[in-house]
Amino acid sequence: MKLYQALRNVDKFRTVFDFGGRDVAHWFPGHMAKGLKQMRASLRSVDCIIEIHDARIPFSGRNPVFQETLDVRPHVLILNKMDLADLSSKQRILKKLEKDGVRNVLFTDCLKQRHDNIKKLVPMVMEIIGSTPRFNRDENTNYCLMVIGVPNVGKSSLINSLRRTNLQKGRASRVGGEPGITKAVLTKIQVCERPIMHLLDTPGVLPPKIESVETGMKLALCGSILDHLVGEDIIADYLLYSLNRLGKFSYVEKYDLQEPSDDIQYLLKRIAVKLGKTQRVKAITGVGNITVTLPNYTAAAYDFIRAFRKGELGRVMLD
């Protein structure tokens, strides 16, 4: 995509997104409150909290209930899916997090077979625990960590990655493409032999109250809220708005457009035609029956969102 071509359009892009008076209350399934309660109850036996969040939204959608635990236990924030994130402003992110009291941050890509930062986690945790008086069991050399995070952020993948790295063992935790796959509450899984370290895997929990519709939309875009609860069409529109705002125009070439567009209907039509996601519908008109070809907007929206989540539309920073 030629930059000058794209820049010609910049004035045409929306500068704010119209959420159309949406209410996020129903995006938070009730069963998550139960998960949170169980996690709180288990905190006593935990030496360190590993909070995992999406690197594309380092400030949005972290559960404030998790943040409360920061004062209670040592804490590491893992910003996962770094392969999908534009980390050119990494220093700004780290500074802002530090201002918010988050000092131990690690960026990870859990899909990589061997990732250096995954190797760093155990030593980092040991150092943090070592510099904090151990609360409950001075003599005990076994460590217990709790992994927390919003749905679909990669908790299971992290655990599997740690086991691969530290124990040369395979999968212990089921990885899923849909939010809410980790259903069994608090499974204890060993991730290291020396020292003996266990992790409590927890179900993904969303904040009880999502701070704004925009935060909800960012969580949805990153796959933490079931698409149909929010609506594929609006997620796709928010994605287009975000890509344009960030100047990420690789969708133009991918979908054979002439130039960037801010019109989601137009884009979805093009995607539907390109991918053959169209339906032939019989229409009865005043002059007889005709067959028209209609784009399947929902299927096209889904494809657009999926391409983004696979990283095919470029790396982004949504915060």
Ligand SMILES: Nc1nc2c(ncn2[C@@H]2O[C@H](COP(=O)(O)OP(=O)(O)OP(=O)(O)O)[C@@H](O)[C@H]2O)c(=O)[nH]1
């Ligand atoms: N690109 C990318 N994808 C990842 C990464 N880590 C995990 N994923 C993918 O994200 C999806 C969710 O991963 P899981 O490990 O099941 O996430 P989870 O947090 O355990 O999910 P819940 O059980 O729903 O809470 C899967 O499709 C993973 O393959 C990463 O570092 N990069």
